[in-house]
Amino acid sequence: MIRIRRVGICGTDIHAYGGNQPYFDYPRVLGHELSGDIVAVGDGIDPELIGQRAYVIPYLHCGECRACRHGKTNCCQNMQVIGVHRDGGMADYLSVPAEHLVTSRKLDSEQLALVECLAIGAHAVRRSATSTDELAVIVGAGPIGMGILQIARARGARTLVVDTNRDRLAFCRDMLGADGILHALEDDLEARIAHHNDGALADVVFDATGNPAAMNRGFTLAGHGARYVLVSVVKADITFNDPDFHKKELTLLGSRNATREDFETVTRLIESGELQPTAMITHRGPLEKLPTLMPQWCNPATGVIKAMVTCDTQPA
Numbered sequence: 366m367i368r369i370r371r372v373g374i375c376g377t378d379i380h381a382y383g384g385n386q387p388y389f390d391y392p393r394v395l396g397h398e399l400s401g402d403i404v405a406v407g408d409g410i411d412p413e414l415i416g417q418r419a420y421v422i423p424y425l426h427c428g429e430c431r432a433c434r435h436g437k438t439n440c441c442q443n444m445q446v447i448g449v450h451r452d453g454g455m456a457d458y459l460s461v462p463a464e465h466l467v468t469s470r471k472l473d474s475e476q477l478a479l480v481e482c483l484a485i486g487a488h489a490v491r492r493s494a495t496s497t498d499e500l501a502v503i504v505g506a507g508p509i510g511m512g513i514l515q516i517a518r519a520r521g522a523r524t525l526v527v528d529t530n531r532d533r534l535a536f537c538r539d540m541l542g543a544d545g546i547l548h549a550l551e552d553d554l555e556a557r558i559a560h561h562n563d564g565a566l567a568d569v570v571f572d573a574t575g576n577p578a579a580m581n582r583g584f585t586l587a588g589h590g591a592r593y594v595l596v597s598v599v600k601a602d603i604t605f606n607d608p609d610f611h612k613k614e615l616t617l618l619g620s621r622n623a624t625r626e627d628f629e630t631v632t633r634l635i636e637s638g639e640l641q642p643t644a645m646i647t648h649r650g651p652l653e654k655l656p657t658l659m660p661q662w663c664n665p666a667t668g669v670i671k672a673m674v675t676c677d678t679q680p681a
Contacts, residue, residue, distance in 0.1 A: 373672070374398070396454035425447065505597065513596065584610065
């Protein structure tokens with residue numbers, strides 16, 4: 366049992382609030398980017414955990430399906446995600462399996478609540494096998510795209526970010542260290558990418574937009590022998606030109622959720638100072654004011670990047 370301290374708001378929550386999340390049944394208590402204090406443990410669980418600060422791995426896998434047996438717990442056939450398939454952490458307390466809690470004595474509550482968001486990016490980058498000095502193009506400058514950007518940089522990749530929001534693009538460049546930023550509607554994307562990559566298109570492209578047109582467009586940004594990773598989810602078909610796909614011998618990858626390995630990677634990177642995730646937090650508010658705050662946080666005009674719900678009056 367954990368006493369919830371912080372809850373991060375992500376695109377899944379915003380889409381669910383707007384009725385556009387494909388995996389939702391309503392009514393549902395939201396909240397899957399969670400941190401808190403362990404206040405009680407069940408039989409057979411180390412009582413020394415009580416009082417420790419922890420974050421939640423919200424992907425409850427069955428451990429029995431073929432995917433789980435092969436170590437792909439992130440795409441369990443019977444997946445239950447806290448805050449999606451079952452009620453989440455926008456509450457005072459939450460009971461979760463002990464194996465889905467990760468403690469840290471070095472990270473504060475806000476840092477812990479951001480691990481899940483960054484783990485999505487860590488899994489996508491690991492799936493892509495991005496390596497040092499490759500050019501990674503991240504399409505979509507929301508929190509997931511920003512997470513991919515930070516993890517790709519930690520892997521030594523050169524990075525370009527594509528979006529239509531100038532403020533978010535500037536944030537990626539000035540605060541998160543992107544090597545370049547491109548406006549999706551105003552820049553000649555192929556020419557600008559080639560300029561940054563010795564005349565070639567991207568070595569790896571990540572889509573984090575949830576926009577069908579952008580996802581289709583991403584195929585044209587990938588170079589010969591490149592990888593294209595679809596991180597976002599959309600209620601639509603994605604299409605591409607087959608001759609071009611084969612000519613380039615592209616590798617198309619889906620990236621879903623994250624595994625414990627990805628969570629632990631992010632934890633180490635934050636603890637070492639290589640990642641500074643709290644820079645993404647632009648809005649904060651208490652749980653009791655969420656009915657008023659949520660419509661504001663869903664509005665891009667407010668400049669929100671990452672909103673954080675505080676579930677207590679204690680400092681992070």
